[in-house]
Amino acid sequence: xxxxxxxxxxxxxxxxxxxxxxxxxxxxxxxxxxxxxxxxxxxxxxxxxxxxxxxxxxxxxxxxxxxxxxxxxxxxxxxxxxxxxxxxxxxxxxxxxxxxxxxxxxxxxxxxxxxxxxxxxxxxxxxxxxxxxxxxxxxxxxxxxxxxxxxxxxxxxxxxxxxxxxxxxxxxxxxxxxxxxxxxxxxxxxxxxxxxxxxxxxxxxxxxxxxxxxxxxxxxxxxxxxxxxxxxxxxxxxxxxxxxxxxxxxxxxxxxxxxxxxxxxxxxxxxxxxxxxxxxxxxxxxxxxxxxxxxxxxxxxxxxxxxxxxxxxxxxxxxxxxxxxxxxxxx
Amino acid sequence: xxxxxxxxxxxxxxxxxxxxxxxxxxxxxxxxxxxxxxxxxxxxxxxxxxxxxxxxxxxxxxxxxxxxxxxxxxxxxxxxxxxxxxxxxxxxxxxxxxxxxxxxxxxxxxxxxxxxxxxxxxxxxxxxxxxxxxxxxxxxxxxxxxxxxxxxxxxxxxxxxxxxxxxxxxxxxxxxxxxxxxxxxxxxxxxxxxxxxxxxxxxxxxxxxx
Numbered sequence: 001x002x003x004x005x006x007x008x009x010x011x012x013x014x015x016x017x018x019x020x021x022x023x024x025x026x027x028x029x030x031x032x033x034x035x036x037x038x039x040x041x042x043x044x045x046x047x048x049x050x051x052x053x054x055x056x057x058x059x060x061x062x063x064x065x066x067x068x069x070x071x072x073x074x075x076x077x078x079x080x081x082x083x084x085x086x087x088x089x090x091x092x093x094x095x096x097x098x099x100x101x102x103x104x105x106x107x108x109x110x111x112x113x114x115x116x117x118x119x120x121x122x123x124x125x126x127x128x129x130x131x132x133x134x135x136x137x138x139x140x141x142x143x144x145x146x147x148x149x150x151x152x153x154x155x156x157x158x159x160x161x162x163x164x165x166x167x168x169x170x171x172x173x174x175x176x177x178x179x180x181x182x183x184x185x186x187x188x189x190x191x192x193x194x195x196x197x198x199x200x201x202x203x204x205x206x207x208x209x210x211x212x213x214x215x216x217x218x219x220x221x222x223x224x225x226x227x228x229x230x231x232x233x234x235x236x237x238x239x240x241x242x243x244x245x246x247x248x249x250x251x252x253x254x255x256x257x258x259x260x261x262x263x264x265x266x267x268x269x270x271x272x273x274x275x276x277x278x279x280x281x282x283x284x285x286x287x288x289x290x291x292x293x294x295x296x297x298x299x300x301x302x303x304x305x306x307x308x309x310x311x312x313x314x315x316x317x318x319x320x321x322x323x324x325x326x327x328x329x330x331x
Numbered sequence: 332x333x334x335x336x337x338x339x340x341x342x343x344x345x346x347x348x349x350x351x352x353x354x355x356x357x358x359x360x361x362x363x364x365x366x367x368x369x370x371x372x373x374x375x376x377x378x379x380x381x382x383x384x385x386x387x388x389x390x391x392x393x394x395x396x397x398x399x400x401x402x403x404x405x406x407x408x409x410x411x412x413x414x415x416x417x418x419x420x421x422x423x424x425x426x427x428x429x430x431x432x433x434x435x436x437x438x439x440x441x442x443x444x445x446x447x448x449x450x451x452x453x454x455x456x457x458x459x460x461x462x463x464x465x466x467x468x469x470x471x472x473x474x475x476x477x478x479x480x481x482x483x484x485x486x487x488x489x490x491x492x493x494x495x496x497x498x499x500x501x502x503x504x505x506x507x508x509x510x511x512x513x514x515x516x517x518x519x520x521x522x523x524x525x526x527x528x529x530x531x532x533x534x535x536x537x538x539x540x541x
Binding site for chain 2: 030104238
């Protein structure tokens with residue numbers, strides 16, 4: 001790794017001011033993404049500010065109304081083990097448990113998890129192959145290169161990478177909010193607006209600006225929370241990024257869907273919400289597999305696969321269907 | 332497989348003289364020049380029940396500090412990217428990857444390495460089980476496998492579910508750790524020699540006794 005300065009901070013206001021003032025400052029919590037990127041020379045902050053000492057940011061609270069407030073410094077393993085998370089939102093606990101390894105889940109913070117860089121192997125390449133995310137204007141090696149793992153929705157000529165966070169897919173499906181404190185005070189960013197599509201600025205993954213500190217994530221009480229499921233399909237069974245994943249949640253009258261929530265991972269620069277499908281699913285029985293399939297297909301009209309990942313168009317629809325039916329079995 | 336004489340170690344051998352690490356052109360020479368300006372920081376941690384004080388560059392990983400500063404070479408450096416688990420140690424009783432964390436972030440913490448598992452010259456039951464079941468071939472992943480397995484059993488005792496748990500909302504105990512559960516919970520530790528069946532047997536036996 002390149003040399004850098006290191007300091008700790010105890011007060012949120014100091015952390016925010018330091019980050020806003022100095023473009024070479026990066027926050028570090030668990031460090032499992034940032035240190036990997038620094039080793040790959042894909043990140044090179046001059047100064048690291050350790051925010052683990054900030055007060056009241058590591059708790060997971062079960063709110064009286066049925067929602068959750070998850071502190072940004074809570075570790076993935078702690079949140080996944082929390083019995084209220086497991087009971088109220090199985091999709092959140094499962095998304096955490098299907099990510100990384102036991103060791104990494106003990107280290108990685110929730111705030112850091114959703115701040116993982118949207119990436120591909122070219123972005124992480126130490127030898128510096130062209131990548132617009134890494135070096136603006138250098139080109140995208142994946143667009144006409146090896147792109148089996150890449151996006152089928154929302155990509156641009158500048159970038160076709162996918163976001164690796166499993167948790168983000170579950171939080172997008174549940175319409176969670178990211179609570180951010182910055183120079184102008186505190187604000188809530190709807191989760192579906194937290195991550196960005198690449199457009200012609202692929203180096204920017206999120207809506208955050210300098211000085212923004214993620215304080216917590218709030219998952220509101222949802223009728224669909226309990227009957228929810230996260231399904232992840234990958235090249236090996238464990239400790240691997242998703243080829244395609246789905247977060248599904250349903251509220252039902254008997255077997256009939258009253259409302260559904262569906263988001264996909266591994267298909268875009270951000271968690272990909274299937275809004276057209278969600279509307280089409282209302283009133284369909286969980287046993288009417290053909291009708292469910294047609295409803296899911298509505299969100300795939302605008303799929304644009306690359307040379308090596310056309311299989312994801314079919315796979316993603318099957319994954320969405322199975323996740324939906326598994327979630328439905330919990331209703 | 333990399334070793335500790337490569338890469339970072341060469342750079343960190345330079346004694347720092349303090350001052351601000353200002354940005355220069357991002358080539359290797361400049362990186363080396365900046366190295367000499369890096370500020371070293373005092374760090375102390377309790378490693379295997381002994382208080383150890385060091386002065387480290389911020390970029391030293393916990394893994395490199397344990398191996399190169401404290402001479403605790405039982406913890407292995409293999410991928411150095413958080414992909415293989417060979418560097419697994421315990422921080423405050425929890426298993427972590429020492430290659431993916433900075434030593435300066437562990438000031439005042441309690442660290443356990445493979446050297447700290449035995450008690451009064453007697454092997455930890457997990458170490459004994461690995462020998463009994465021949466749970467290794469070359470041995471390079473073994474420290475990490477054992478450190479991971481010891482902490483994994485504590486996680487199961489605390490009721491933590493895994494991706495292999497039949498129902499994430501129901502209670503988990505050590506008694507219902509199926510082979511599928513153990514495989515999933517140990518998936519962060521790779522064995523290049525593919526001794527997995529024997530590692531499975533060793534971990535399952537130690538789990539059964541605990």
